[in-house]
Amino acid sequence: MKDIANAIGVSAPALKELFRRDILRRAFIKHPFFSDIFEAYKLDRRFGGFEEGTLIAKTTDGVKVVRGFPKIKRALTLYPTIKKHFDGEVAIEEKMNGYNVRVVKFGEKLYAITRGGFICPYTTEKVRLAFDDSFFKDYPNLMLCCEAVGEESPYVPSSIYGDRLDFYVFDIRDMKTNTALPIKEKERICENYGFKMATIFDIVDCRIAHEVVRDVVEKIGKEGREGVVIKDVEMKEPPIKYTTSQANCSDLSYGFRYFGEYGKDFLFSRLIREGFQSWEFREIEDVMNERALRIGKAILFSMVESIRDVKDNGKIYEKMRLRFYDLEVFELFKEHVRRMGVPAKFSDPIQDDDGSYIVHYYKYMKSTTDIVKHILEGNLWS
Structure with missing residues (x-):
């Protein structure tokens, strides 16, 4: 534990206090699938200059700190907000509808860290299939910040980007400092290593960006897409986001x-x-x-659908389709969900034509179920 304390600059007693207050929590399940990691912890809140979701891992390469992804503030108006926030050129990049994943290499293998700081077994399996480790051999101190998108997502399923889970790089950052590479450097690296990248619609002067963003937002909104992130091309200023109707x-x-x-x-x-x-x-x-x-x-x-579910079936579930290539990872993911405190059940795996296994994941929405049931029984709304 001394190594973990030193990594975030606290004393041993202070580290114990972080555990006691649930600010620092275990971030993974010990298992051969995570063979390069001895211990890993995540910050559940911002602490001492480290972002929420920061991971501190004791690995075969030593103690590694993977900074949490900075929260992006939202613009409610385009003008004069963009002009006030930036100076010079900005990139207008697609904000994809998925979940944030930091891809890193510890020891011999790649690992996927979610925004909250968990090392997710489901996402890690897919990351190892989607990426080779050549980038990480060349840039061992960098991490790929990706949007994980697709219908087979355990967190934000969306069919807009295809039925399988896929990864699109939106930032490349230094693991320890969280410094982001400039837009052009990110584009160069993604092209060199064959990474898919969140679409950059345009690079324009910030003084006219509001007009361009409006046109982009109206177009992609009709396609059911989420929105845009406006970024300083040098990544020196924090980005801002704007969503479609x-x-x-x-x-x-x-x-x-x-x-x-x-x-x-x-x-x-x-x-x-x-x-x-x-x-x-x-x-x-x-x-x-x-x-x-x-x-x-x-x-x-959507509300009427939930009421009907309770009336007809007694419970409300969110249903997702997942794909596993190793049933041991499936068992590991079930334990991961349990440790996150998510009430859920899973179907039996069914083998697909390519040898993978399809599983349906049912997340029980207990609070909504209880409220609807309470009202349908004739009780009053407080």
């Missing part, structure tokens, strides 16, 4: 489907985004009516 409504649909699990802030913030976007886009009444209908359907249809 369709993504906001998709979030509202999901949030109201499982309204017991998601707080009012989650839902209210997305409604506020819609209001500011409608105003800034100077929508005429017919277009505003379309937006209002989209919002209303997202809220009402």
